[in-house]
Amino acid sequence: MTTxxxxxxxMVGYAFMGAAHSHAWRTAPRFFDLPLRPELTAVAGRSAASVEAAAAKMGWASVETDWQRLLERDDIDLIDICTPGDTHAEIAIAALSAGKHVLCEKPLANTVAEAEQMTAAAAAAARNGIFAMCGFTYRRTPALALARRMVAEGRLGTIRHVRAQYLQDWLSDANAPMTWRLDKSKSGSGALGxxxxxxxxxxxxxLGRHITGVSALLETFVPDRPLGGDLVGLGGHGNTAAEGPRGTVTVDDAAIFTARFDGGPVGVFEATRMALGRKNAMRLEFNGTKGSLAFDFEDNNVLSxxxxxxxxxxxxxxxxVTEPEHPYVGNWWPTGHGLGxxxxxxxxxxxxxxxxxxxxQPEPSFADALQVQRVLAAVEASAEASSQWHSV
Incomplete structure (x- = not known):
């Protein structure tokens, strides 16, 4: 057998997303027969002590305190970007220019202009066999992959209506501390992005269709928060600080918008980190002429x-969705033993x-992620214009 x-x-970054990506790189070849063998060669972070601890914990062979050193190394083929959005464009474009494949966390960038630059760089690199992908991992949830298959097979008929929510509550406490996710210069937007x-x-x-226009409302319920929070990870989980200096929140706490898709379907979208009791309720529902599908990630092995x-x-x-014929499932556990x-x-x-x-070209491509970025920008533009309809 050939190895x-x-x-x-x-990998650049080693906090929440870095841990998730590290686990995936380690695990994939142990359950799937892959045509290439992933090696956790190096992880980069600004603090030598912290990145060395992360490398030891997550299985990386070496460390760098400057991400640009990863691009200079001949023993690295792919750059995995797990940093805040304000760094995505610089790292991705430099990596592609250096001949490295790129996996970049979502959203692709903080602005459409940055995303366009990244997409242009990815297109140029692809002509030389170097590829880039954006990390919208929910596409890989077996139940959602099955939903896509059922829609493509025509099981729902003509889709009329889409309902989409993403509900969390980890910022519902007004004294949960500031994090980079509440700073627009670093995150681009709040719950929206x-x-x-x-x-x-x-x-x-x-659906296999694009959103073509939106009417939106953005709201920031807590305008300032205590300083000194976790500026690397999610922050705010279980920690409050009512006393001391507070910083200004410059992003949305909640985003609500209606949308129209090409070909006719309409949609209602809601994203908030203020829904008490909802921990990670990513909900999608599709209503067609022949049937409907509904999904909630808090019960992620089930499709209704x-x-x-x-x-x-x-x-x-x-x-x-735990049968061997369902997407991805056959490489895991016996029927009925759910995934996470x-x-x-x-x-x-x-x-x-x-x-x-x-x-x-792996999917979603940077071009796919750019289209999402344009929807986010249209939502912001509509909200700024008192919810006027805004084309994507």
Missing amino acids: PSPLRVG DIGAHIVDAAQWI YYDAAEGPDAGFRRII YEHGFTHQVVDLVTALAAGQ
Whole structure:
């Protein structure tokens, strides 16, 4: 048996997303037969002590305190970007120019202009066999991948209506401390880009259609927060600080918008980090002429399906997405043994490595992520113009 050639990875950032990506790089080749063998070659971070501790904990072979050193190394084939949005464009464009493949976390950038520059760099690199992908990992949730398959098969008929929510509550406490996610210069936007980007991408991907226009409302419920929070990870989880100096929140706490898709479907979107009791409720529902599908990530191994042909008394039925024929599932556990959040990142590695080995563009491409960025920008523009309709 021939040993697959290595795919040597250099990762920038090692907090929440860095941990998830590290787990995926380690796990994917142990459950899937990959055409390339991922190697955790180096991780980069600004603090030598912190990045060395992260490397030891997460299995990276070496460390750098300057991400540009990763680009200079001949023993690295791919750059995995797990840093705040304000750094994505610089790192990705430099990496592609250096001949490195790129995996970049979502949203692609903080502005459409940056995303356009990144997409142009990716297109130029692709002509030389160097590819870039954006990390919208919910595409790799088996239940959502099954939903896309069912829509493509025509099981729902003509889609009329889309309902999409992403509800969290980790910033509902007004004394939860400031983090980089509340600073527009670093994050680009708040709930809109952080979690709203996921439901925009997932809805468009499952439908196979793009959003063409929006009418939006953005709201910041807590205008200032205590300084001194976790500026690396999510921050705010279980920690409050009512006393001391406070910093200004410059992003939205909640985003709500209506949308129209090309070809006719309409949609309602909601993203908030202020929904008490909702921890990671990414919800999608698709209503068509022949049936409906509904999904909630808080019950992520289940897809609810209504088949109108069965008559009004049938109701929704639960599809437990743990069968070997369901997307990705056959490489894991026996039927009925569910998968979790981390598996989406593992499936992302599988799809990325498979595409790279075949010399094909992995999806979602930077061009796909740019389209999402344009939707986010249209939402902001509409909200600034008192919810006037804004084309994408």
